[in-house]
Amino acid sequence: MKVVHLSNTPVAGSPGNIVSALNRLTDIRARHVVFNAAAYRTRTFAIDIDWQTQRQQALDAIAEADLVHIHQYFSLDDTFGAGFHKRFGDKKLIRQYHSAPDLWSNGDASLIERIVHEDVPQLVIAQGPERFYPLARVVPNVVPLDDPRYLPHPEARGTPIVTFSPSGRASAWKKRWETKGVPQTLALLRKLEREGLCRLQLIVDTPHDECLRMKQQAAVAIDECVTGNYHLSGLEALAQGKPTLGYLDQRVQSQLRALTGASDLPWVDVRLEEAQAPLRALLENAVLRTEIGAASRRWMETHYAERAMIEHYRRAYLDVFEAPQRFGVSRFTGEADAWRALACPDYSWTARRRLHAGWRDKLRSWLKGQS
Numbered sequence: 001m002k003v004v005h006l007s008n009t010p011v012a013g014s015p016g017n018i019v020s021a022l023n024r025l026t027d028i029r030a031r032h033v034v035f036n037a038a039a040y041r042t043r044t045f046a047i048d049i050d051w052q053t054q055r056q057q058a059l060d061a062i063a064e065a066d067l068v069h070i071h072q073y074f075s076l077d078d079t080f081g082a083g084f085h086k087r088f089g090d091k092k093l094i095r096q097y098h099s100a101p102d103l104w105s106n107g108d109a110s111l112i113e114r115i116v117h118e119d120v121p122q123l124v125i126a127q128g129p130e131r132f133y134p135l136a137r138v139v140p141n142v143v144p145l146d147d148p149r150y151l152p153h154p155e156a157r158g159t160p161i162v163t164f165s166p167s168g169r170a171s172a173w174k175k176r177w178e179t180k181g182v183p184q185t186l187a188l189l190r191k192l193e194r195e196g197l198c199r200l201q202l203i204v205d206t207p208h209d210e211c212l213r214m215k216q217q218a219a220v221a222i223d224e225c226v227t228g229n230y231h232l233s234g235l236e237a238l239a240q241g242k243p244t245l246g247y248l249d250q251r252v253q254s255q256l257r258a259l260t261g262a263s264d265l266p267w268v269d270v271r272l273e274e275a276q277a278p279l280r281a282l283l284e285n286a287v288l289r290t291e292i293g294a295a296s297r298r299w300m301e302t303h304y305a306e307r308a309m310i311e312h313y314r315r316a317y318l319d320v321f322e323a324p325q326r327f328g329v330s331r332f333t334g335e336a337d338a339w340r341a342l343a344c345p346d347y348s349w350t351a352r353r354r355l356h357a358g359w360r361d362k363l364r365s366w367l368k369g370q371s
Contacts, residue, residue: 001317004065005032008074009039011098012167012232013208014125015071016046017142021310028314030069031061035079042205043167051080062087067317070095073104073115092320096123096139100132100177121320121327123313126255128177128229131341134330137316140259140309143235145300149209152241152297153216159196160219160283162189163242165203165211165233172226172272173353176346181226181272188276189222197283216240219289220282225272228252228345235304238266241297243282243289247271249345259312260303266296273352 003022005015015032022030032048049058062068068091070076076085095118105111122136130138144150155161164185172181189200201218203211215221221242223234228249237244246267248256256265270278282289319326332338 001028001067002065003028003030003067003069003317004061005030005069005071006035006062006076006080007032007071008035008079009072010034010037010045010047011071013045014098014141014232015069016048017144018310018313019048020144021142021306022313025307025310026314028317031065033058033061040167040205042207043211044207046208059087065091067092067094067320072096072098073101094121094123094316094320096125097129097133097136098125100129102176103178119328121316121324123316126252126259127231128227128249128252130255131251131345134332134338135328137312137327138255138259138331139312139316140304141232141235142306142309142313143232143239143300143304145239145304145306149212149216150236150239151216152293155219155289156217159199160286160289161201161217162192162198162220162222162279162283163201163203163215163218163237164189164222165206165215173356176349177227177229179226180224180231184272185222185225188272188279192276192279192283197280212236212240215242218242219286220245220279222246223267225270225275227349230267234267235300238296239300239304241293243268243292244296245270245275245278249348251341251345262299262303264299266299268292271352 005019007015010016019030019032022028033051034047034049035051037047037050037052049061051058068088070093077083101112101115105115116133116135122133123139124130124133124136125141126138127141166180166182168179169182170179172179172184186202189198192198193200201214203214215237221237221244223230223237223244223246225245225247228247229252230246230248234244234246244267246269248265248267248269253265257263268278332341
């Protein structure tokens with residue numbers, strides 16, 4: 001079977017990892033066409049076929065494919081050109097989501113409805129966005145564990161490095177999902193840096209290859225401690241054998257356990273509000289860092305092996321042809337199931353947001369009284 005992946009952007013390297021694993025570890029032949037390889041400016045990722053410079057190669061890959069795998073929500077014709085969709089003919093389609101639908105809908109309920117209930121087989125990563133796509137099959141983000149850049153490496157000498165690689169600058173409390181809480185996380189890390197406990201390695205707008213090599217030098221990694229989600233960067237840090245701080249809500253934990261069969265999860269699981277004490281303990285204790293980091297790598301090798309993870313995609317492709325009825329069936333059993341998945345975690349986040357707003361107001365009042 002031949003599969004062509006299409007994406008508007010590099011999607012943080014996720015489709016590239018999938019395509020690479022398919023070609024190396026399965027009988028599927030895959031290509032990846034990216035419309036805008038420079039979408040993240042200097043934060044670049046390895047690209048298979050760049051639409052802007054390799055258009056004929058892209059069209060040939062599409063023509064030869066049996067299945068078209070589309071990443072994220074975007075208009076094919078508006079992006080690649082009028083009539084582009086007609087090039088597919090009667091080819092099978094599958095669409096994968098890596099983000100919550102509000103990224104594109106901006107609160108438009110009718111658009112969310114169209115996205116979620118599109119009459120195409122759907123996949124969604126086993127992370128925060130999963131809960132928004134009840135009709136989608138849950139699949140993993142794939143990590144090439146044996147790539148030298150993903151292998152453990154001794155931490156740099158001297159003061160321990162804490163690595164943090166946000167993809168934007170959004171506040172923890174202004175966005176629900178498209179954030180890693182950068183201002184709040186940096187405030188904590190810079191406080192510890194001023195105290196001489198760590199050196200901050202803030203990776204922004206850096207080519208992915210360089211990013212991975214920089215992170216190998218770190219002692220501790222921050223995934224994201226705000227939303228309850230985890231990210232591909234967190235999986236990378238775990239593969240590199242780093243103690244990795246992140247907050248995973250109950251829904252995310254349940255999806256990870258179902259996907260991997262693991263009862264335990266390797267993140268140092270703390271919310272941002274509670275992260276200072278664990279960070280201090282890790283920065284002050286090299287033996288603790290070493291043991292937790294080694295356990296992180298073992299977990300990835302045991303429960304997140306690339307060959308096992310890519311099989312989820314191979315099976316999905318076969319089902320598109322052999323058992324299409326397995327798609328389009330809701331994973332939620334009723335209103336209570338959806339309420340636990342969506343509403344309950346939002347109640348918790350909203351309460352945390354209000355608490356932080358209250359403290360800001362008190363601080364402003366105190367400062368005003370001192371002037």
